[in-house]
Amino acid sequence: AALIAQEGVNKRVRFAPGHSSTVVKNAVVRGTRDRYVVGAKTGQTMTVSIRALEHNAVFSIAQPGGKYLPRATEESDATKWSGKLPVSGDYVIEVGGTRGNANYSLTIAIK
Numbered sequence: 001a002a003l004i005a006q007e008g009v010n011k012r013v014r015f016a017p018g019h020s021s022t023v024v025k026n027a028v029v030r031g032t033r034d035r036y037v038v039g040a041k042t043g044q045t046m047t048v049s050i051r052a053l054e055h056n057a058v059f060s061i062a063q064p065g066g067k068y069l070p071r072a073t074e075e076s077d078a079t080k081w082s083g084k085l086p087v088s089g090d091y092v093i094e095v096g097g098t099r100g101n102a103n104y105s106l107t108i109a110i111k
Contacts, residue, residue, distance in 0.1 A: 046085055
């Protein structure tokens with residue numbers, strides 16, 4: 001039997017009309033990362049938080065061009081982040097598990 005590599009989610013996040021935040025509920029499989037792409041403008045404030053039942057989900061945020069935001073790098077194990085965005089474009093929020101599979105609730109707000 002051939003082994004099939006698990007692919008994580010790769011999804012563009014859109015806010016409902018009139019709303020500036022959304023909650024994404026999902027589960028990330030061990031060894032994969034779920035990617036959420038969200039468009040934003042320079043100077044807007046983005047707030048991201050994640051909750052997992054077993055406290056085993058973290059995220060990183062890459063700005064357009066791939067550079068990670070301070071305190072939201074792959075090594076940060078971030079569960080909460082808020083800050084003014086340095087450039088306009090697509091930001092990528094990557095969710096991963098710290099141990100095993102992780103069921104999570106990711107909140108993204110941009111104002």
